[in-house]
Amino acid sequence: SQKIEQNSEALNIQEGKTATLTCNYTNYSPAYLQWYRQDPGRGPVFLLLIRENEKEKRKERLKVTFDTTLKQSLFHITASQPADSATYLCALDISGGYNKLIFGAGTRLAVHP
Amino acid sequence: NAGVMQNPRHLVRRRGQEARLRCSPMKGHSHVYWYRQLPEEGLKFMVYLQKENIIDESGMPKERFSAEFPKEGPSILRIQQVVRGDSAAYFCASSPPLEGSPTGSPYEQYFGPGTRLTVT
Numbered sequence: 001s002q003k004i005e006q007n008s009e010a011l012n013i014q015e016g017k018t019a020t021l022t023c024n025y026t027n028y029s030p031a032y033l034q035w036y037r038q039d040p041g042r043g044p045v046f047l048l049l050i051r052e053n054e055k056e057k058r059k060e061r062l063k064v065t066f067d068t069t070l071k072q073s074l075f076h077i078t079a080s081q082p083a084d085s086a087t088y089l090c091a092l093d094i095s096g097g098y099n100k101l102i103f104g105a106g107t108r109l110a111v112h113p
Numbered sequence: 114n115a116g117v118m119q120n121p122r123h124l125v126r127r128r129g130q131e132a133r134l135r136c137s138p139m140k141g142h143s144h145v146y147w148y149r150q151l152p153e154e155g156l157k158f159m160v161y162l163q164k165e166n167i168i169d170e171s172g173m174p175k176e177r178f179s180a181e182f183p184k185e186g187p188s189i190l191r192i193q194q195v196v197r198g199d200s201a202a203y204f205c206a207s208s209p210p211l212e213g214s215p216t217g218s219p220y221e222q223y224f225g226p227g228t229r230l231t232v233t
Contacts, residue, residue: 004155032220043117043204043224044156089155098161099144099208099220100169105155 003027006090006104013080013111021075021107023090030092033066033073038087038106047088048075080111115140117207117225118187125231126195134190134228138207145188146206146222147173147180156204162188195232202227 005024013019023033032051036044050057050066050073057064063076077084087106094102118137126132138145143163148156158172162182173180177195182188192199206222 034221036224041227043206043226046221046223049220093220095161095169098168099146099222100158100161101146101156101222102158103148103155105153 004090004092004102004104006088007107008105010108010110013109015081015111015113017080019077019080019084019109019111021088021090021109023073023075023104025071025090025092028092028094029068030094032093033064034091034093034101035062035064035073035075036089036091036103038089044089077109080109082111082113085109085111117205117223119203119205119225119228121228122226123229123231125233127233128196129194132192132195132199132230132232134192134203134205134230136188136190136205136207136225138188138205139209139223142207142209142223144208144210145182146208147188147190148204148206150202150204150227159190192230195230197232200230200232202229 003026032049034049035047037047038044048057048059048064050064052068061078065074087108089106090104091101093099117139120135145162147159150156160173160180161169165184177193179191204224204227206224208222
């Protein structure tokens with residue numbers, strides 16, 4: 001069955017540094033991969049989508065890479081701020097087109113002043 | 114443009130009672146997804162609906178759980194005869210028609226704030 005793995009341990013970094021989160025998957029070749037942010041007690045918020053034919057995608061301080069050979073995506077937040085502290089979720093479409101997503105358990109990021 | 118709305122935000126039910134969770138998608142969105150999230154776990158897909166149709170219910174338990182998205186009104190996730198193991202946060206998400214969206218990214222999902230169900 002399809003499996004998504006994200007770092008289960010919380011990531012603690014200093015303000016201003018770059019945070020790098022990892023998403024690995026097995027047993028599937030998704031057409032695209034998505035990253036979401038979730039704050040405690042709230043629903044996930046969409047951040048970025050990257051397609052299988054894209055190596056890298058950027059949005060402001062966010063950067064996502066997608067290596068279909070390694071079956072891995074990296075999510076970077078540059079110049080991190082305490083407001084970036086949240087849980088970040090990786091998601092794959094396993095339906096082959098109608099957006100049925102499976103999510104990783106998420107990585108909790110804490111940015112310290 | 115209001116976001117995805119869910120109600121109630123918190124629901125407490127005794128074992129054996131019924132729970133009804135409601136979801137109003139964003140305006141113009143015709144696709145609704147329901148997910149369940151247990152503490153310290155990821156979101157688990159339950160069901161995908163379009164207006165008046167269940168497209169994929171492979172993630173939903175076959176007994177006690179049902180979902181609908183009528184022509185008029187919100188989508189409903191219904192859990193009959195709740196048990197303690199049903200306690201979780203239930204999230205609804207909607208997305209625009211897959212042929213495109215105003216943001217140019219046709220596949221993102223917009224989540225509601227969730228309903229936290231507690232079974233006592």
